Amino acid sequence: MVDPEQDRLLPIANVGRIMKQILPPTAKISKEGKQTMQECATEFISFVTGEASDKCHKENRKTINGDDICWALSALGFDNYAEVIVRYLHKYRESERDKANQMSKGNNNIGPPHPTTTNTTTRSDQDKVIGDSDHDIHARSTSTTTPTLMEFKIIEKGDHITLL
């Protein structure tokens, strides 16, 4: 059922839905009208991406990020969009950071801290890893899973511990 030609465009259902959001409830849109909008929106993405890509290339960067898109929007005359997007992007990055922080906090909730000094190195190392990744969490995908911390029990000589 999926037309490969349609794959190169934004889905018409989504486009139609967005159009309806701005029109009065009694308004109707012809199928060709939706198709034209679908093509225009797709072309919009290509057009802005091209500009952003050129910028990255000139600056010897391989990855296009949200800031590049914002810049391209401004450069191409879509200043009003750029303003909205800058705020949107800021909120998005904040929410990403919050989510990442929540995830890392969840991993740290393992047992009470031991009085022995040998354990703390492990824990602080883990904390360092998490701390570092916070800084560029928006620059790369947050796919690195924090290894679960292990509890170490120092077995003193003479202790009899039954290993299961």
Place this chain on the structure above:
Amino acid sequence: MRQAGTYSGIRFGGGNGAHSLPLARIKKIMKRCGSGDEVKMISGDAPVVFAKACELFIKELTQKSWTLTLQGKRRILHKDDVASAVVATDVFDFLVGLVSDGDDYDHHAQNLVPKERETVLEE
């Protein structure tokens, strides 16, 4: 490498719900962009930004098109309304070629030529 949920639209904007446009499709379109220098890598936030930008774009173009529909005393937004709106707006110049290509095969004779509308277009 991708975190689960990134492209399923259930992240960010928990209050707003999913994005209006599928991020995976946006990313595909971005990659196909033939700007000469191949688009190699796209950060996770770029498609998110575009989802929002496209929404703004579609809404603006729709609103402008609808104004022309009303001027023509109609209640159905046709593709030539979109075409006329494109022609009338400077920032949409990049679309002029795209919308004029489709006019040739329009079945409705009265909607064929956008030029007739030019007198009623408002800058």
